[in-house]
Amino acid sequence: MENLSLSRVSTHMETELQPTDHSGARDDAHLMALWLQGQRSEHTRRAYRRDLDQFLDAAGGPRLQAVTAADLQAWQATLRQRCAPATVNRKLASIRSLLSFAHKTGYLLFNIGGVVNTVPQPNRLAERILSERDTLNLLHAAGGQRQALRNRALLLTLYYTGARIAELCALQWRDVANLQDPTPALALQGKGGVTRYVALSTPATQSLAALYRERNRRIGPEDYVFGTVTGLPLRPQSAHVILRAAARRAGLRQPVSPHWLRHAHATHALERGAPPHVVQATLGHASLTTTSRYVHVRPTQSSGHVLAAMQAVGDGGNE
DSSP states (O other): OOHHHHHHHHHHHHHHHSOOOOOOOSHHHHHHHHTTHHHHHHHHHHHHHHHHHHHHHHSSSSOOGGGGGGHHHHHHHHHHSSOOOHHHHHHHHHHHHHHHHHHHHHSSSSOGGOOOOOOOOOOOGGGGGOOHHHHHHHHHOOOOOHHHHHHHHHHHHHHHOOOOOHHHHTTBBBOOOTOOOOOOOOEEEOOOEEEEEEOOOOOOOOHHHHHHHHHHHGGGGGHHHHOOOTTTBBBHHHHHHHHHHHHTTTOOOOOOHHHHHHHHHHHHHHHHOOOHHHHHEEEEEEEEHHHHHHHHSSOOOOHHHHHHHHHHHHHHHHO
């Protein structure tokens, strides 16, 4: 009788531990589709799918419900041997986010993503910030013989708006306010589908106006601003090629990418006295903390300056 009671208690406890699955997912692939739905760009969705496939392959191909904390820790150890810290953290972040979603919806009993921490990594942001002179040389070298106006407008708009390359590749002419207005602007679709409006500076406005005039008879509001000759949107990978060609013509040796112009915009604007909250709104940062890192990565003042100035005054007084 006592054994029967214990059995009933054990069965009851197991039932209590088993959460109700509210995900509605038929399998892992369906769960991932639900997790990604309407939240991220197609580029990001492809990257996350690759990360999950790599993880499950490393774990021996089980379903998510069979994956253990040991599997996740072993995968992290393998990644640390093969990848840079930033890549390790990005891959881990995608898997941990999926596991958290699966746990919250009841698809998984436990969230094993909490057993791994991010890998410490040095802050290399300063290495990816071009000086103003190098940036302007790069912009002057934009163009080339084919699609010259488009390529020049692309790089000028990248720098003077601080936009992400994916945001500009998706830009349509309907997202460009009248370029004849005193204050033309772009409507950029940022992360999470959030739209932000960015006022255009004179160099970006002039370059876009020149591009529009060139294509005026052949474009409509649905056409892509930085489209290909076939009317398709320019791919981010193609933008990399365009930028690196301009960097070579400008004599730059750094492995410049479109995101470097975003870094340059933030740094140069803050150094020129732009209010941090304006830079934050322009770049679409969710937090002012993200924007403020550009202030600290190239500080113009330190306590050493104060010491040197005081000591210079002291030495002058002793002479």
